[in-house]
Amino acid sequence: MVETELLKADMEGIERAAKFLQNGGLVGIPTETVYGLAANALDGKAVAKIFAAKGRPMDNPLIVHISDFSQIYHLVATVPESAKKLAKAFWPGPLTMILPKADCIPDEVSAGLPTVAIRFPSHPAAQQLITAAGLPLAAPSANLSGKPSPTTAEHVMHDLSGKIEAVIDGGPCKVGVESTVITLASNPPRLLRPGGITLEQLRSVLGEVEMDDAVLHPLKEGVRASSPGMKYKHYSPKANVIILDGNDEQYRNYVNSHIAPGVMALCYDEDCAGLKSPYLCYGAETDMSQMAHHLFDALREVDLLDAKTVYARCPAPKGVGLAVYNRLMRAAGFEVLHL
Incomplete structure (x- = not known):
């Protein structure tokens, strides 16, 4: 020490x-x-x-x-x-x-x-x-x-x-x-x-x-990581992160129908008004750089708020959004629900 x-x-x-x-x-x-x-x-x-x-x-x-x-x-x-x-x-x-x-x-x-x-x-x-x-x-x-x-x-x-x-x-x-x-x-x-x-x-x-x-996928069994950040699960809060793959309405409807103690949404700014559960926003849907800037802060904050399950929206894997997608996939251990 x-x-x-x-x-x-x-x-x-x-x-x-x-x-x-x-x-x-x-x-x-x-x-x-x-x-x-x-x-x-x-x-x-x-x-x-x-x-x-x-x-x-x-x-x-x-x-x-x-x-x-x-x-x-x-x-x-x-x-x-x-x-x-x-x-x-x-x-x-x-x-x-x-x-x-x-x-x-x-x-x-x-x-x-x-x-x-x-x-x-x-x-x-x-x-x-x-x-x-x-x-x-x-x-x-x-x-x-x-x-x-x-x-x-x-x-x-x-x-x-x-x-x-x-x-x-x-x-x-x-x-x-x-x-x-x-x-x-x-x-x-x-x-x-x-x-x-x-x-x-x-x-x-x-x-x-x-x-x-x-x-975009888990590192294959037996393959050595040739770079940092390639491991299966990484960047993870204590809370269980689940990525919801769907449009705006599908995302909000799913979250609103699964409200329970310890459940939070990790969402776009545009989702906030339509959500009935506790939520954290990590950027505007069209601003990938803003999402990248706020992502890890938000993942740390869900633990400070004692969340148990986090339903995350994930951007399209292109441009800087590919980095956000990659980090969220690993934070979720590749757990995705297709709505």
Whole structure:
């Protein structure tokens, strides 16, 4: 048990956090996507502490964060033209690229795979911390494994206080869902996890990009996760989340006919007036970015409200909506009722 310090995102806080990281400690850090739990990516023992703090399975690879594109050359075996094109278009930003790893990457980071995931975050505090520490930082989301990802420093403190050295408070995360993950270690490149950079945007830069089957479906039995976020159940509150697949009227009618203690709706803003049960709205039907921004906050709030069952509306799996669809499917353990 350690006393977790809540640090400001100023130079004093950044430098203190950098010292913790240089000494093998763990720090919760803000990024534009969600808060990450960072350790020195080149120190296998430090990285192993991430798995222990989160209760995360060791077969789930981590993402390495950098603060300048030139740093990628020390972490991967080769940098193809496709990586340079994507970096020019989307870095710094919510995009992770998977490439063959360099020898310096410990197995704890790559989960024993021959590849490593690299990201250049756009949040200034994350960039300043990486630079101040002088280290690439391995960082999954800073939550207990399987639970909704944290989008505020308070979320991180709630989940991990007493288990990590510090959290930097950089304010609420802008995007709200984890980064898009694309593997460039296959031909053609393949989308493994959707996020704020859409499949359409990736294709506009690279041309052909496949979408992995595990984006929309459970990871097949015996298949290893080659990216974070591919596990069967993830991002889940304590409440049982059930996705309702139907139009506006069908959704509202179903929820209104299943009112009971502990039942809540997770709905679009447009649904609120027509619902008779308790509800949480997570965005307008036409604003996928707003839904992404609010989703994890809403999934955490249903537990604070002691909900037992949550009937969720889910957007069409296109654009940023594909990321919201992907997260909700995993939060629900792929439990869908077709109305």
